[in-house]
Amino acid sequence: MNYSILNNxxxxxxxxxxxxxxxxxxxxxxxxxxxxxxxxxxxxNLFCSLIYVNDRVIINSINAEYFVxxxxxxxxYGEIKKKLVVYPGLxxxxxxxxxxxxxxxxxxxxxxxxxxSANNNIPRIKLIIERLCTALGEDMGDYHAFPGVxxxxxxxxxxxxxxxxxxxxxxxxxxxxxxxxxxxxxxxxLEYGEARKKLMSLKGVGGKVADCxxxxxxxxxxxxxxxxxxxxxxxxLFGESDLSGEKKSKILSAKFxxxxxxAQQYLYYNARENLIK
DNA sequence: CACCAGGTCTCTC
DNA sequence: GAGAGACATGGT
Numbered sequence: 001m002n003y004s005i006l007n008n009x010x011x012x013x014x015x016x017x018x019x020x021x022x023x024x025x026x027x028x029x030x031x032x033x034x035x036x037x038x039x040x041x042x043x044x045n046l047f048c049s050l051i052y053v054n055d056r057v058i059i060n061s062i063n064a065e066y067f068v069x070x071x072x073x074x075x076x077y078g079e080i081k082k083k084l085v086v087y088p089g090l091x092x093x094x095x096x097x098x099x100x101x102x103x104x105x106x107x108x109x110x111x112x113x114x115x116x117s118a119n120n121n122i123p124r125i126k127l128i129i130e131r132l133c134t135a136l137g138e139d140m141g142d143y144h145a146f147p148g149v150x151x152x153x154x155x156x157x158x159x160x161x162x163x164x165x166x167x168x169x170x171x172x173x174x175x176x177x178x179x180x181x182x183x184x185x186x187x188x189x190l191e192y193g194e195a196r197k198k199l200m201s202l203k204g205v206g207g208k209v210a211d212c213x214x215x216x217x218x219x220x221x222x223x224x225x226x227x228x229x230x231x232x233x234x235x236x237l238f239g240e241s242d243l244s245g246e247k248k249s250k251i252l253s254a255k256f257x258x259x260x261x262x263a264q265q266y267l268y269y270n271a272r273e274n275l276i277k
Numbered sequence: 278c279a280c281c282a283g284g285t286c287t288c289t290c
Numbered sequence: 291g292a293g294a295g296a297c298a299t300g301g302t
Contacts, residue, residue: 027283114283121282124300166298171285206285227283244292245284268283 001073010059010067017077018057019099020050026100026269028216030113030126031133031146043070044106045138045145072101072219080262087256089237090263093270100265102219107185109146110217115171115204117212124164131163152176171204178202187214192222192253207246221261224252229271230264 002013012018020039024032031042038051048061048070061067068074077100084090112132117125129146136147136155147155153176160169179185183202187195192214199210208227214220224230226249234248235241243251256263 115285117282118284119282119297120284120299121301124282128299161298164299167296168285168298204285208284212283225283229283272283 001075001077003068003073005064005068008061008064010061010064010071010073012057012059012073014055015057015099017099018071018073018101020052020057022097022100022269023071023103026097026265027122027272028103028212028265029105030117030122030129042133042143042146043067044109045140047140047143069104072104075101077101080259084256084259084263084266087263089233090266093266096274097266097269100269102221102261102265103216104219105216106146107213107217108149108179110213111175111179111199111202111205112146112152112172114209114212114216115168115175115202116165118168118204118206118209128164132160132165135159135163149176149179153180168204174203175205187218187220192220195220196223207249211249215261215264219261221258222253224249224256224260224264225268226252226264227268229268229275232275233267233271 001017004011024039024041029041033040035049038049040047040049046061046063046066048059048067050057050059059067059071081094085094113125113129116128133144133146136151136159137144152172155173155176157169157173160172165172187198190198195214195218196207196210199205199213200207205213208225211223211225214223215225226245230252231241231245231248234252252264253260
């Protein structure tokens with residue numbers, strides 16, 4: 001990725017591997033707002049504003065280094081796309097979602113957010129997370145930070161219910177307490193399957209949510225999050241539909257190896273935006 | 278009033 | 291292990 005930094009301002013040249021709209025709308029992140037000239041994007045206790053200037057994208061924040069990593073700018077997505085384009089169905093999906101990147105988000109924020117995402121729809125997920133930040137996150141002036149695990153752990157279950165999490169309130173409270181109590185998120189020495197199993201010991205974290213956490217919070221690209229949309233794509237690609245989601249996930253992860261997460265984002269985004277029903 | 282939403286949990290066999 | 295139901299909430 002061709003970028004430069006000047007006074008905490010990240011300047012990105014050319015958008016063929018960096019398309020903010022696709023990066024943000026492809027389902028990996030919930031805390032962002034469209035503005036007149038671009039976006040405001042919130043992560044942990046920070047935010048950045050992103051604007052288009054001619055054929056450049058300019059990202060302003062108080063911590064450029066954080067957002068260079070957040071936007072995964074030091075990775076060559078041209079190479080990734082070259083490897084993926086040979087698979088059936090990927091060519092169209094890449095064409096449609098060109099410029100997607102896998103963000104490097106805060107692990108705890110991803111865990112809480114994707115527990116909320118289960119059996120829920122995207123607008124409502126965004127709303128609930130926003131209310132959770134307002135209720136428990138540090139007041140940063142004109143926005144609220146994502147709540148730390150300690151604040152989440154101290155909050156009563158009623159608080160989670162009051163922001164609209166419904167029956168997930170207990171899962172969130174329980175998981176927050178485990179995280180605050182030192183549940184290790186250092187998966188660096190663990191194989192994908194082991195890390196996945198550990199995450200699934202958290203309440204509200206099944207196979208699909210664990211894969212989202214590994215992919216979006218730890219950049220473990222062996223993960224192939226398999227939701228209803230990917231299941232539909234699976235049927236289109238393989239003509240097979242009576243396998244369990246867990247089985248399909250395993251097949252896809254094996255097929256794409258450490259390109260799974262990238263393939264999944266292109267396929268998911270394309271399916272959700274273009275597949276009818 | 279049903280049905281659905283980036284599924285998971287629990288209880289069965 | 292695999293298969294049914296339940297599950298809060300809000301929109302269509």
